[in-house]
Amino acid sequence: xxxxxxxxxxxxxxxxxxxxxxxxxxxxxxxxxxxxxxxxxxxxxxxxxxxxxxxxxxxxxxxxxxxxxxxxxxxxxxxxxxxxxxxxxxxxxxxxxxxxxxxxxxxxxxxxxxxxxxxxxxxxxxxxxxxxxxxxxxxxxxxxxxxxxxxxxxxxxxxxxxxxxxxxxxxxxxxxxxxxxxxxxxxxxxxxxxxxxxxxxxxxxxxxxxxxxxxxxxxxxxxxxxxxxxxxxxxxxxxxxxxxxxxxxxxxxxxxxxxxxxxxxxxxxx
Amino acid sequence: xxxxxxxxxxxxxxxxxxxxxxxxxxxxxxxxxxxxxxxxxxxxxxxxxxxxxxxxxxxxxxxxxxxxxxxxxxxxxxxxxxxxxxxxxxxxxxxxxxxxxxxxxxxxxxxxxxxxxxxxxxxxxxxxxxxxxxxxxxxxxxxxxxxxxxxxxxxxxxxxxxxxxxxxxxxxxxxxxxxxxxxxxxxxxxxxxxxxxxxxxxxxxxxxxxxxxxxxxxxxxxxxxxxxxxxxxxxxxxxxxxxxxxxxxxxxxxxxxxxxxxxxxxxxxxxxxxxxxxxxxxx
Numbered sequence: 210x211x212x213x214x215x216x217x218x219x220x221x222x223x224x225x226x227x228x229x230x231x232x233x234x235x236x237x238x239x240x241x242x243x244x245x246x247x248x249x250x251x252x253x254x255x256x257x258x259x260x261x262x263x264x265x266x267x268x269x270x271x272x273x274x275x276x277x278x279x280x281x282x283x284x285x286x287x288x289x290x291x292x293x294x295x296x297x298x299x300x301x302x303x304x305x306x307x308x309x310x311x312x313x314x315x316x317x318x319x320x321x322x323x324x325x326x327x328x329x330x331x332x333x334x335x336x337x338x339x340x341x342x343x344x345x346x347x348x349x350x351x352x353x354x355x356x357x358x359x360x361x362x363x364x365x366x367x368x369x370x371x372x373x374x375x376x377x378x379x380x381x382x383x384x385x386x387x388x389x390x391x392x393x394x395x396x397x398x399x400x401x402x403x404x405x406x407x408x409x410x411x412x413x414x415x416x417x418x419x420x421x422x423x424x425x426x427x428x429x430x431x432x433x434x435x436x437x438x439x440x441x442x443x444x445x446x447x448x449x450x451x452x453x454x455x456x457x458x459x460x461x462x463x464x465x466x467x468x469x470x471x472x473x474x475x476x477x478x479x
Numbered sequence: 480x481x482x483x484x485x486x487x488x489x490x491x492x493x494x495x496x497x498x499x500x501x502x503x504x505x506x507x508x509x510x511x512x513x514x515x516x517x518x519x520x521x522x523x524x525x526x527x528x529x530x531x532x533x534x535x536x537x538x539x540x541x542x543x544x545x546x547x548x549x550x551x552x553x554x555x556x557x558x559x560x561x562x563x564x565x566x567x568x569x570x571x572x573x574x575x576x577x578x579x580x581x582x583x584x585x586x587x588x589x590x591x592x593x594x595x596x597x598x599x600x601x602x603x604x605x606x607x608x609x610x611x612x613x614x615x616x617x618x619x620x621x622x623x624x625x626x627x628x629x630x631x632x633x634x635x636x637x638x639x640x641x642x643x644x645x646x647x648x649x650x651x652x653x654x655x656x657x658x659x660x661x662x663x664x665x666x667x668x669x670x671x672x673x674x675x676x677x678x679x680x681x682x683x684x685x686x687x688x689x690x691x692x693x694x695x696x697x698x699x700x701x702x703x704x705x706x707x708x709x710x711x712x713x714x715x716x717x718x719x720x721x722x723x724x725x726x727x728x729x730x731x732x733x734x735x736x737x738x739x740x741x742x743x744x745x746x747x748x749x750x751x752x753x754x755x756x757x758x759x760x761x762x
Contacts, residue, residue, distance in 0.1 A: 210507075210508075210511050212511065212512060214511075215507075215508040215509075215511035215512050216508070216512060218504070218508050219493065219505065219508040219509070219512075220681070221677055221680075221681045222497060222498055222501050222504060222505055222508075222675070222677070222681070223493060223496055223497075223505075223681075224496055224498075224683055224685065225681050225682070225683055226683070226685070227496075231493070234489040234492065234493065235512070237481035237485065237486060237489055238481070238486055238489060238490065238509075238512050238513065239512050240480070309753075310749070310752045310753075313752055313753075313755045314747060314752075317738075317741035317742075317743075317747065317755065318737055318738050318740075318741060319736070319737050319738070320738065344736050344737060345736075346732055346735045346736050348731070348732065348735075353727075353731075355727065355728065355731065355732045356732075357728075357732040357733065357735070357736050358736075359736040359737055385733075385736075387728045387732050387733065389724055389727075389728065391720075391724075392689070394716070394717070394720040394723075394724075395686065395688060395717065395720045395721050395724050396670070396686060396687050396688030396689060396717075397685075397686065397687050397688075398684075398685075398686045398721065398724055398728075399683075399684070399685045399686070400682070400683075400684050400728065401682070401683055401685075402676075402680060402681050402682030402683055403680050403681060403682070404679055404680035404682065405679055405680055406679060418750070421749065421752065422749040422750055422752075425747065425749040425752065426746075426747075426749050429746060429747060429749075432737075433739075433746075436737060436739065439733075440729065440733065442676055442680075442682055443682060443728075443729070443733070444725055444726075444728065444729035444733070446646070446676055447674045447676060447682065447684040448721075448722070448725050450639070450646060450648045450674045450676075450684075451648070451650070451672055451674060451684070451721065453614070453639055453648075454612075454614065454615075454637045454638070454639060454648055454649065454650035454672065454674075455611055455612055455615075455637060455650050455714070455718060456610070456611050456612070456613060457611075457715065457718045457719070459610040459611065460609065460610050460611070460613055461610060
């Protein structure tokens with residue numbers, strides 16, 4: 210197995226609640242893989258403040274240049290860089306529109322949180338974008354010791370093979386953590402992790418707002434699917450597995466019920 | 480740059496955090512990343528041993544049909560582990576992951592005074608484990624602490640490995656009963672659950688629960704029955720509370736993080752996305 214495959218396999222097995230420490234540890238072991246790991250392993254998003262625009266934004270590898278990060282609102286780097294990488298004029302216009310659109314999307318679905326969209330140029334007319342959303346919830350103030358964090362990282366590759374049509378390739382990860390700590394009843398319970406998925410679609414770009422419409426609906430459909438899967442895995446599958454590890458109802462009672470059901474079913478057939 | 484010692488620490492930390500059933504996969508990954516296998520070889524025996532005894536892995540008895548747990552409570556040294564039920568001592572090779580030898584119990588291996596209680600607890604433990612841990616095994620140890628009190632420790636370890644469907648899980652319970660003669664018994668328990676689901680992702684459940692309760696004392700039959708009645712009650716309460724927590728997490732916190740649909744109860748009409756903003760501004 211190649212180094213990067215070992216590293217990625219490791220990240221899929223180590224506890225997600227310690228993802229930043231795990232990644233730092235792997236980088237310490239194989240420093241040559243640093244860049245590749247930082248760009249392929251999703252980490253919980255960090256929120257920073259743009260004091261000029263008076264708004265928060267999210268930082269990740271895609272708006273990083275050296276040790277500076279670019280704000281999607283002011284388009285400036287912090288700490289300042291005089292020649293930092295920014296999207297071309299037309300692409301920056303699209304980036305502004307996408308930030309506005311996803312700001313509304315975030316408000317409608319998340320009713321809070323922070324969102325940021327970053328675009329960068331690829332070959333020719335092709336471009337890439339990442340859409341980031343972060344939301345945290347802390348019920349401890351309301352007397353319930355439950356906390357949660359949702360991080361969405363959507364990375365999009367947009368190819369324009371011929372005029373009028375675009376092909377969108379979306380790779381999405383949602384990181385979800387929900388913790389509770391009630392010493393008297395359950396002790397500490399932590400559900401942490403991430404799920405990823407990919408989707409592709411081609412769509413016409415014949416209107417001025419086509420990219421916003423196509424990207425918006427693609428990301429929205431992806432998040433709806435991922436949310437459903439997260440719900441099933443987190444609150445269904447892991448609970449089912451716990452119930453297989455220990456039978457709350459005694460095995461002899463379960464067997465009795467099973468035998469009775471079998472008897473009734475065979476009686477109904479005759 | 481991380482020193483060799485730092486790297487050894489990091490690597491051992493990774494190994495000890497391997498999900499149930501995936502220890503060897505983590506070893507393979509770590510070996511693949513380390514250019515120098517020798518770094519791992521020196522500390523491997525201790526790390527493998529720490530992992531196996533913490534996880535309380537179960538092994539088949541080489542002489543009977545029963546299962547034995549490899550735990551810290553049964554560790555005699557030199558790779559030897561107590562199997563009180565089988566009246567034997569097993570030698571377990573942590574690196575190979577197998578029982579390599581066995582011998583009969585020696586007089587120094589167990590505390591005879593505690594045996595009547597340990598046996599009574601063990602009988603109850605088997606009954607309890609058969610009814611509630613189909614995929615589990617239990618091993619019960621007896622000893623005396625520094626104050627001369629009797630200590631009977633019941634270890635239950637239940638695991639299911641399903642890598643074809645990308646999931647593994649383990650439930651560990653340890654219940655320690657401390658008492659003097661027929662005086663009141665102090666019962667303390669720890670329950671830990673670890674579940675890993677990894678199809679197109681990495682999702683893990685980790686729980687850790689501690690409980691203490693006093694149980695009235697008595698002779699071996701009376702005390703063991705009372706203790707296991709209490710264990711059943713406390714574990715059932717925990718299990719029910721866990722179900723309740725799941726419902727709350729799914730119904731409350733999860734929904735508060737992201738709605739299934741906007742208040743409009745419909746997906747967004749992206750052609751009209753700017754009109755949503757106007758409506759919000761008008762509030």
